[in-house]
Amino acid sequence: MHYIPVNEEVVRDLEYLLGSHNVSVEREKMQAYSHDEVGIQFWDRTYCAEAVVFPETTEHVSAVLAYANRRKVPVTPRGAGTGLSGGAVPAFGGIVMAFDRMNRILEVDLDNLTITAEPGVVTSEIQAAAAKHGLEYVGDPCSGDASFIGGNVAENAGGNKVVKYGTTGASVLALEVVLPSGEVTWFGGKRRKDVTGLDLVHLMVGSEGILGVVTKVVLKLIPRLQHVVDLLVPFRGIEEAIAFVPRVMRETGLIPSSLEFIDQKSLSLVSRYIGSSLPYGEAGAHLIIQLENGDPDVLADQYEQVGELCFDGGAMEVFVADNKNFREHLWKARKNIAEAVMAFYSKYAKEDLAVPTSAVPELMRAIDRVCGKHDLASANYGHVGDGNIHVNILADEDREDWREAIESARLELYEVTVRLGGALSGEHGIGLKRKKYLPLFLDETQIRLIRGIKKVFDPNMILNPGKLVDIGTEPSDRFSRET
Numbered sequence: 001m002h003y004i005p006v007n008e009e010v011v012r013d014l015e016y017l018l019g020s021h022n023v024s025v026e027r028e029k030m031q032a033y034s035h036d037e038v039g040i041q042f043w044d045r046t047y048c049a050e051a052v053v054f055p056e057t058t059e060h061v062s063a064v065l066a067y068a069n070r071r072k073v074p075v076t077p078r079g080a081g082t083g084l085s086g087g088a089v090p091a092f093g094g095i096v097m098a099f100d101r102m103n104r105i106l107e108v109d110l111d112n113l114t115i116t117a118e119p120g121v122v123t124s125e126i127q128a129a130a131a132k133h134g135l136e137y138v139g140d141p142c143s144g145d146a147s148f149i150g151g152n153v154a155e156n157a158g159g160n161k162v163v164k165y166g167t168t169g170a171s172v173l174a175l176e177v178v179l180p181s182g183e184v185t186w187f188g189g190k191r192r193k194d195v196t197g198l199d200l201v202h203l204m205v206g207s208e209g210i211l212g213v214v215t216k217v218v219l220k221l222i223p224r225l226q227h228v229v230d231l232l233v234p235f236r237g238i239e240e241a242i243a244f245v246p247r248v249m250r251e252t253g254l255i256p257s258s259l260e261f262i263d264q265k266s267l268s269l270v271s272r273y274i275g276s277s278l279p280y281g282e283a284g285a286h287l288i289i290q291l292e293n294g295d296p297d298v299l300a301d302q303y304e305q306v307g308e309l310c311f312d313g314g315a316m317e318v319f320v321a322d323n324k325n326f327r328e329h330l331w332k333a334r335k336n337i338a339e340a341v342m343a344f345y346s347k348y349a350k351e352d353l354a355v356p357t358s359a360v361p362e363l364m365r366a367i368d369r370v371c372g373k374h375d376l377a378s379a380n381y382g383h384v385g386d387g388n389i390h391v392n393i394l395a396d397e398d399r400e401d402w403r404e405a406i407e408s409a410r411l412e413l414y415e416v417t418v419r420l421g422g423a424l425s426g427e428h429g430i431g432l433k434r435k436k437y438l439p440l441f442l443d444e445t446q447i448r449l450i451r452g453i454k455k456v457f458d459p460n461m462i463l464n465p466g467k468l469v470d471i472g473t474e475p476s477d478r479f480s481r482e483t
């Protein structure tokens with residue numbers, strides 16, 4: 001595969017297609033749009049766009065893709081750049097297509113309970129637009145105040161409410177998609193049922209921008225349950241906290257809307273980062289159990305029932321966060337852990353392992369054992385109700401062999417995860433960062449199928465090349481560039 005560089009002629013053509021105000025070749029801007037939240041210390045080379053385009057309409061997207069496909073210029077779609085897999089990093093340079101200017105909420109349909117938005121709408125704006133009508137969009141990644149809905153769809157983002165409502169994909173009814181050829185099509189519709197052909201909507205969801213570009217999203221809304229409490233439950237040790245998790249649903253018959261876990265190391269890092277702690281900072285682990293109901297009395301009965309069970313399971317205390325301040329404080333701590341790790345460590349690995357919930361205790365023991373063996377620390381937190389643990393493997397700042405030590409620990413943890421029936425990533429995606437590990441988790445048949453699907457959608461390999469299925473090869477090995 002040969003790509004052509006973005007030379008003056010290409011820039012002129014892009015300006016003709018989009019207007020010059022929607023095309024940038026300013027170095028600073030190109031650098032700013034060439035990374036996501038994967039630290040640059042984890043790449044072995046510098047990646048930089050050769051042009052950034054800001055489409056305003058589906059027609060703009062279509063025109064750029066048709067042109068790039070004809071001329072063989074790589075195009076990398078980009079949302080807010082909060083990704084944790086390098087998915088929006090332009091592995092081959094070329095054009096970064098940023099959705100900042102496609103940021104309109106197009107419709108809230110109160111008859112069909114749907115919301116239709118462009119890909120550049122910030123997730124929390126979708127939540128707010130639904131809330132104005134007494135409705136709820138249940139997608140709730142911790143990055144929701146920054147990430148775009150298009151990025152959420154492309155990553156099938158999870159977050160804090162998956163245990164009850166599923167990942168982003170569970171809310172996606174329809175997508176307008178522009179194929180790499182420039183062809184515009186709709187997958188799905190506002191209908192709730194559809195077995196007409198294959199489920200292309202959910203092939204697109206989680207496809208990390210390698211198959212097509214999402215230009216409109218139709219999402220399901222549900223009636224908002226007005227009353228919500230969060231229980232903050234410290235436990236002496238991680239084992240006790242984790243062992244308690246399955247009891248919540250099994251013994252109460254309730255499905256919490258969130259069931260989150262924070263270990264002691266994560267809490268101490270985030271407390272330093274935000275400048276305040278949660279009660280019982282010395283506890284081995286905290287659980288956050290969120291319950292919601294339309295009736296405040298029923299909710300009170302429910303949280304009392306869950307609270308009693310927590311004490312029975314060895315909880316040190318049960319705090320009921322039923323007011324705005326306490327709830328905001330608690331979630332500020334939970335949502336800032338990822339940033340806190342990055343603020344205090346530069347030598348770390350951020351893993352996103354997902355195992356069957358019954359296997360979480362064994363995974364936690366393995367993390368302890370493997371990190372201890374390599375003289376590494378760890379900070380673990382995440383969506384324990386889904387079996388999705390964000391494992392942060394931490395090396396001391398003065399450690400010189402940190403890359404080797406972390407790599408050995410990572411591979412050992414992957415081996416355990418595979419044995420436990422787990423996945424390489426629960427919600428952050430494969431992108432550029434994890435693609436070389438994919439063959440450890442998927443067999444050759446699955447990889448061949450993924451590559452085949454990519455080829456059908458993108459025969460010229462112009463869309464987000466170097467990601468997901470270009471396994472085990474660095475861009476420079478696999479592709480050459482005409483200069």
Ligand SMILES: Cc1cc2nc3c(=O)[nH]c(=O)nc-3n(C[C@H](O)[C@H](O)[C@H](O)COP(=O)(O)OP(=O)(O)OC[C@H]3O[C@@H](n4cnc5c(N)ncnc54)[C@H](O)[C@@H]3O)c2cc1C
Pocket residue numbers: 036037076077078079080081082083084086087088099119140141142143146147148149150151152153154155156157158159160208209210212213214215335338339427428431464
């Ligand atoms: C502090 C923090 C907390 C986080 N918490 C969570 C969490 O709780 N749950 C979770 O799942 N993730 C979480 N993430 C990861 C990240 O926020 C999500 O993956 C999010 O969905 C990425 O959205 P984005 O708009 O930033 O996408 P980007 O990072 O810009 O892009 C992500 C991928 O989407 C593709 N893409 C973007 N827009 C389009 C489009 N219109 N069409 C096709 N492809 C497109 C890109 O090519 C790329 O492959 C967190 C990240 C941070 C930094």
